[in-house]
Amino acid sequence: VTSGTVALSDPRRRRLRLGRVEPLVWIAPAIAVVVFVFGYSMFQLVQTSLRFEGHWTTDNFRITWSDPTFRTALTHNVRLLIAVPVLVLLSLLLSILLFEGLRGWRFHRWALFLPYVLAIPVIGVVFGQLLQFNGLVNQLLRAVGLGGVAQDWLGQPRWALWTMTAVIVWRELGFGIVLFLARLLSVPSDVFEAGRMDGARFFRLHRRITIPQLSGVIVFYVIVEAITMVSWVFNYVYVMTNGQGGPGDATQVTELYIYQTAFQYQAPELASAAAVMLFGTTLVLIAIFFRVQRSSGVGLDE
């Protein structure tokens, strides 16, 4: 009994002594991994971006920023951000439908989540075939008399980026649905019962109860998907355009630009400058989200 009492009281005393430093102690192993694995790369990256032929210079940033292809790539990443609210709305809608006990919901949940577990190269190759000018999608459109709608979805600059956005949405949707559904299932059922007893119907119920309950995961999902659109779409573009970002530079994105500049055009100093700028953009984006999260108080109580 005596030793048990000591065991209970000791950690409490230690915790008190650690005070505000305690969180840092808990995440220290993760920080050590980050520093060990990525710290050197980051240092090299910044150093490379500031050097040319043995001299320190900011020219690499100036040259990269003046490159129309780089600016186009950045613009495309920004355009891809449009997919984030679409993803949130669709995920919300579909997860609520599944939560409401849609007939055959288990099958629907599986079908909606399936794309997320498929490898991106597989998705890229399959959609690359389906969306050819004479591919299955256009064949179906022509068969039902909608030949006028048929386009060269990935072959025309006007359509290529939007088509790619649609494919990305199709795949990333599964993640949002599972995330939202898991949170919804953890909300005590009496919360919804109370709402219903107060006369709330479908839209009011979900607007007043479901969305506030989901706010934390919604913010998390928005952050993850925004980072995906800014700096994690390389695989989609590479596979669907054979590493070109074409037609022309219609689907060029910053990651592909960095990859091509470093490994195809052998200009690591310019690729590093572009990577530092992308890193900066991503950090700004994260900071904005944290600020929004803090000012609205969303998710802080969970």
Next chain:
Amino acid sequence: MHRNLGLAVVATLAAAALLGSAASAARPNTHRAQQDPSAPVNLTMWWWGEQEAAGAKNWLAQTINLYEKKHPNVKIKTVLQTTDGLIPAFKAAAAAKKGPDIQYFWGGIWSLDDAWLGNQKPVSDYIPRSELRHYLNAKEDTYAGKVWTAPWYVQPSFPVLYRKDVLAKARVKVPTTWPALLKACDALNSKGITPLAGGIKDGWFGGWLYSIIGAQGISSISDVLDATTGKQKFTDPKHAAWWIRLQELRDHKCWNDDMNSLELYQGQQRWAQGKAAMTVTAGSDVKKFVQQVGVAKVGVMAMPKWGRGPYAGKLGSTSQTVGITAWTKYPQEAADFIMFMHKPERMAAWFNTTGAFPADDRFKTKLIKLPQQKILFNLVKNGAPYLENFIPTELDSKANFAQSQLLLGGSIDAAQAAAATEKIAQRIRLTQRKQMANFKTWAQSYK
């Protein structure tokens, strides 16, 4: 606070992961220990070629088997690369100074670019000149008096294949001049036949078209090198005319309507399936297509003539090569294997297996039996330099690949394509400062 710190760690990891690759391209290199001749030798060869010379894989396996029997201490492992992955994979290997001992290179700039970057040892340091002088098209891989990569097989670049049966059915004569080609396009279209089949989604075909159409407008290869370094402009008529020709092909609806959504090889298959009258293929692939379609049905020719330059009406001639990497511990053994690939028996086996001509003047031409290959051999014997091998790969990709996609897709016209090319060239002069200096030196050897 816990939550924010956790998210920050996740975010940092995500951002840092995508940046890692760029940094690794610039990592410092270390030299390995010198070779030990008595120790077992393990060589790795990264190659490409099965895609354009069907049967190459079997031939290479057989050749390695024979070589290993003769040299029991040597083991050679091969890695067949994809078309899109060949160059980036090697650049990544070069950044790490780890990977192949023997590497496949296309000719000209595709080979010299890595020589300039210090990624290769010159083959002429390990293969005797008496042997090297037999290798065809080695000049395009020569810089500063050294041959950097060894020609393996000749790539006749690039013949037009036509289907005699399809043309005859449409009562269209084989077009040998540009006006005749445009007329043929109109006539074939009026009968519902696609005149030319191609695919440009992966971009490569843009480089081919530049070479086989653009070569007809210039007076020598130094024109191209001078335009690259800024002595001439890509908007000058001799350099820009090919975009006008390409626009003419588009306007006469010479190509399949889904050209922008097909890859190079997918486009060629349309022709093999009888869905088009003509296509452009790799010379090394002619045998495969002839056998697929039927000897009596296939004709072969150079791109119809429009220019008056010395290369008009001629086929480009280049050789696909293999080189010795800068970091290999066994350069002499690698060179020895490359020479083994040129043994008369191996060359004969290569030709019989793939139908591609070995890049060696000791090759017994009497082995050529197929009529189409005889025509091809004569064309390539009097061939011209292959243009795409003499411009920076970045210019090729951003101008020829990308602008061809836009022009053939109807988004831009010839003048816009030429202007874009010159703009890209100007930018490359700014960003590829070291490469431009090498280009200027290289240009001197073609004056």
